[in-house]
Amino acid sequence: MNTPVIELRGVSRRYDGGPPALDEVSLDITAGESVAVLGPSGSGKSTMLNLMAGLDRPSGGTVTVDGVRVDTLSEAGAARYRRARIGMVFQFFHLLEDLDVTDNVMLPARLSGMSRTAARHRAAELLDALGVSRHARAHPGRLSGGERQRVAVARALMNRPALLLADEPTGALDTASGEDVRKLLNELHDEGQTIVLVTHDDALAESCATRTVRLRDGRIDSDTAAEPVR
Known part of the structure; x- marks a missing residue:
C-alpha cells in the first residue's frame, strides 16, 4: 500500500x-494522484490548500505532507518546507516584474x-520542456497569460517538489490559454507528479483529475475516483 504524500487528520480551521x-476534515492523497478539490465559495477549498502549503495553521488536527508535520513548523521552518517539498501555482501568476523569466524560475x-x-541549467531545462524557452530573457509583462502561467509552473517545479498545489490555475486565462494549462497539468501528471488542484471549473477537474473531492461548509x-476525460 502506498504511503500517503498528504495526510489530514481531523483538521479544523476557525477564524x-x-x-x-474546515471542520474535522480527514484526507489521504498518495503519490502520483491528481486530485481536484471543488466546492462553492466559502466551502474551505483555499483554506485546505493553505494548510497543506504551511501558509496557515489548523485550529485542530494534524497536517502531514511528505513525512513533515506541517502544523508544527515555525515560520522559518514552513518557508524551508515550501522551498524543498512544495510547488505552488496561483491564479494571478505572482511573477516578479523586475526579473526576467529565467531569474523568476531560478528564484x-x-x-x-x-x-x-x-x-540556470535547471531553469533552461524547464523552460524548454514547457515550451517557453524563447522568452528566457523577456520580462513577464511582455508575455501572454498562458505563457506567464507556464513560467509560473516552471518556477513551481524548480526544486523538484513532492507536491504541486494549483489554486485556480486557469481562472485568469482566456479559453485557449486555459486549454494549454490543462494539457500541461495532464503532462505533469503523466510524468508522475502529485497534484492537488483547487478549482471552480468542473470541466478542468474532469479533464485533469484522477479523483475529485467536493467540499461543502x-x-x-464527496470523494470519488475518476478517469480523466481528455
Whole structure:
C-alpha cells in the first residue's frame, strides 16, 4: 500500500470565532494522484490548500505532507518546507516584474542554496520542456497569460517538489490559454507528479483529475475516483 504524500487528520480551521472554514476534515492523497478539490465559495477549498502549503495553521488536527508535520513548523521552518517539498501555482501568476523569466524560475533554487550555474541549467531545462524557452530573457509583462502561467509552473517545479498545489490555475486565462494549462497539468501528471488542484471549473477537474473531492461548509461532501476525460 502506498504511503500517503498528504495526510489530514481531523483538521479544523476557525477564524475569529466564526463558523469553521474546515471542520474535522480527514484526507489521504498518495503519490502520483491528481486530485481536484471543488466546492462553492466559502466551502474551505483555499483554506485546505493553505494548510497543506504551511501558509496557515489548523485550529485542530494534524497536517502531514511528505513525512513533515506541517502544523508544527515555525515560520522559518514552513518557508524551508515550501522551498524543498512544495510547488505552488496561483491564479494571478505572482511573477516578479523586475526579473526576467529565467531569474523568476531560478528564484526558489537560489533561495535553497543551489549554485547560480546549476540553477540556470535547471531553469533552461524547464523552460524548454514547457515550451517557453524563447522568452528566457523577456520580462513577464511582455508575455501572454498562458505563457506567464507556464513560467509560473516552471518556477513551481524548480526544486523538484513532492507536491504541486494549483489554486485556480486557469481562472485568469482566456479559453485557449486555459486549454494549454490543462494539457500541461495532464503532462505533469503523466510524468508522475502529485497534484492537488483547487478549482471552480468542473470541466478542468474532469479533464485533469484522477479523483475529485467536493467540499461543502468546511466538510468533505464527496470523494470519488475518476478517469480523466481528455
